[in-house]
Amino acid sequence: MYFVADLAHPDTDRAARAFDALVMPALTAASRRALDNVLHGGARCPGVARRARCHECETAVRDLALDAFDRLREALDEPGRGRLASVAVHARSAAARDERVADAAELLAAPRSPRHPAWVRCARQQFVALPVRHLEGAVRRRRAVAEGRPARPERDLRTAGWAGELRGDPVDLELLVFDTQRALRGRSDAVEPPADLCRRLGVEPGDAAARVRAMRARLRAVNPGFYHACHRAPSLSMDALRADELPARNADPYTRADRTRAREVVARMLESDERDWLVAIVEAWDGRDVKGFLVGLGRRRVLRLLRLVEAAGLDWVGRRVGE
Ligand SMILES: [Zn+2]
DSSP states (O other): OOBGGGGGOSSHHHHHHHHHHHHHHHHHHHHHHHHHHHHHTTSOOOOBTTBSSOHHHHHHHHHHHHHHHHHHHHHHHSTTOSTTHHHHHHHTSGGGGGOBHHHHHHHHHSOOOTTSOHHHHHHIIIIIIHHHHTHHHHHHHHHHHHTTSOSOHHHHHHHOGGGGGGOSSHHHHHHHHHHHHHHHTTOTTOOSOOHHHHHHHTOOHHHHHHHHHHHHHHHHHHOHHHHHHHSOOOOOOHHHHHHHHOOOTTOOOOOHHHHHHHHHHHHHHHTSTTHHHHHHHHHHHTTOOOOHHHHHTOHHHHHHHHHHHHHHOHHHHHHHHHO
């Protein structure tokens, strides 16, 4: 059994185990939605065997915990200072010696309450809420790098030396930044920028599409590797997917809880720009043309979307998409 005072134990291993017991339950629960979004295309993590999360999800949560533990150890070296002051001071207090970590972990995983001790509120904010808020973006960037795509294309285009000659016209640059980010989201088939962006930049929509095409051509000439990494060529045949992977239309291996959860995810996606993906999945399922951007999403992601639509019910999603 660990006590809160163990967080400040001179034996780092013991301190680390106490810290895990304190934060892992809250961190795992709080990061679930972000990780489902970024690693599982919005569907529920399938987990591994009887364990709750797959290896990728678990690694992401563990990285957050390790990082938080390092910050706590630094704060303990300078008690009374910095954002973690109240946690560090409490861990060294006499009261912490017989306060069980398991009890504190329960508070940490419970909804936020002004009745919780100040050090618990501070720990939740610093070890759970803030890291989770940035988790989706961080995992996305790490994946992009692992898959050979630029993690921050907007920064490259705005600041990298090689992109200098693309920055002659500020409106063209904005159009290129938007178009490149859109391509990385799997929409390299689209050329028209959205109306609100055109309005903001003060360009006519027809003119804007022509400028996007011209900027793409310039980007491809200036840095072909970067261009192709963003506008990756289709790598997936929807016909092959249909033949291998699509379950029969009337197969229904999902529980009611799966269905409810999947429908919640679909409802959220319908409110975002991921709506296009759902439309394309439903059309592909119906044997209509497969949109190029769907193919560009990559096989794994498309499979996750298929599972999600299947769990939510194809007919149900089809009706919602048509609304
Ligand atoms: Zn997972």
